[in-house]
Amino acid sequence: MNSNIPVLKVENLKKSYSGRIILDGVNLEVDKGETKVILGPSGVGKSTLLRCINMLTLPDSGKIWLEGVELTNPNTDINKMRQKIGFVFQDFNLFHHLTVLKNVTIGLTKVKKIPEEEAIKIAASALEKVHIPNTLWNKYPAQISGGEKQRVAIARALAMKPSIMLYDEPTSALDPQLVGEVLQVIKELSTAGMTSLIVTHELHFALEVANELLFIYNGKIVEQGPPEEVFANPKHDMVKKYIASIYSRKG
Ligand SMILES: Nc1ncnc2c1ncn2[C@@H]1O[C@H](COP(=O)(O)OP(=O)(O)OP(=O)(O)O)[C@@H](O)[C@H]1O
Numbered sequence: 001m002n003s004n005i006p007v008l009k010v011e012n013l014k015k016s017y018s019g020r021i022i023l024d025g026v027n028l029e030v031d032k033g034e035t036k037v038i039l040g041p042s043g044v045g046k047s048t049l050l051r052c053i054n055m056l057t058l059p060d061s062g063k064i065w066l067e068g069v070e071l072t073n074p075n076t077d078i079n080k081m082r083q084k085i086g087f088v089f090q091d092f093n094l095f096h097h098l099t100v101l102k103n104v105t106i107g108l109t110k111v112k113k114i115p116e117e118e119a120i121k122i123a124a125s126a127l128e129k130v131h132i133p134n135t136l137w138n139k140y141p142a143q144i145s146g147g148e149k150q151r152v153a154i155a156r157a158l159a160m161k162p163s164i165m166l167y168d169e170p171t172s173a174l175d176p177q178l179v180g181e182v183l184q185v186i187k188e189l190s191t192a193g194m195t196s197l198i199v200t201h202e203l204h205f206a207l208e209v210a211n212e213l214l215f216i217y218n219g220k221i222v223e224q225g226p227p228e229e230v231f232a233n234p235k236h237d238m239v240k241k242y243i244a245s246i247y248s249r250k251g
């Protein structure tokens with residue numbers, strides 16, 4: 001791959017629901033090894049943007065490229081390209097009838113057709129990266145904590161060796177005492193060079209992990225920049241209010 005090509009490029013992305021404009025021309029790029037964090041009030045279209053990037057939701061117009069391949073081109077094999085995008089959902093989306101280990105190996109054996117024995121090795125390495133000990137490998141999702149579930153979901157995505165990880169509020173369904181362990185794992189992965197695009201309301205985490213913050217409002221990215229700069233000197237009124245509201249909520 002040409003290293004000058006961004007891992008992800010989104011150009012003039014638009015999406016409406018029932019005539020209501022949600023995304024109104026979003027542009028963004030994520031380069032290899034970068035972590036960008038998307039912020040913005042509830043309902044502004046953050047999840048819609050991530051879902052469009054993965055083509056789980058079809059954009060109305062605009063273009064999306066992953067490593068130079070246009071996902072929005074109808075001739076692109078989207079199922080194949082989707083394997084390169086790790087998606088982590090707020091509510092984990094684990095398979096409840098499968099063990100921890102099987103949750104991680106299933107994509108490898110069924111989608112990538114990797115033999116079971118090799119899949120287990122890859123899964124073991126992914127589970128190690130998210131600090132899930134092998135004593136939990138044979139447990140079912142109902143038998144582990146929310147923080148462990150989310151770390152297994154991250155391992156499942158990682159095992160597919162994605163070009164980018166997309167996280168949609170990965171800690172907002174967790175009890176407060178479990179948030180830290182998940183953020184720590186995401187931070188370790190980012191620091192180790194995993195290209196990432198993260199939707200979160202965890203501002204301290206965003207400050208630590210992001211190369212750049214992107215604020216969405218009224219369908220557009222209204223402010224973007226290095227976290228220290230944006231936090232120190234927010235320009236847009238929404239961004240000022242948003243930062244103040246999060247800090248007042250957390251005390
Ligand atoms: N499938 C859908 N059909 C119709 N409207 C939808 C659909 N999905 C999302 N919306 C609407 O689009 C808007 C943006 O939703 P989205 O979930 O992307 O917001 P968000 O920024 O992720 O919010 P939150 O912070 O609460 O997760 C909302 O008003 C939502 O109700």
Ligand SMILES: [Mg+2]
Pocket residue numbers: 046047048168169
């Ligand atoms: Mg959302």
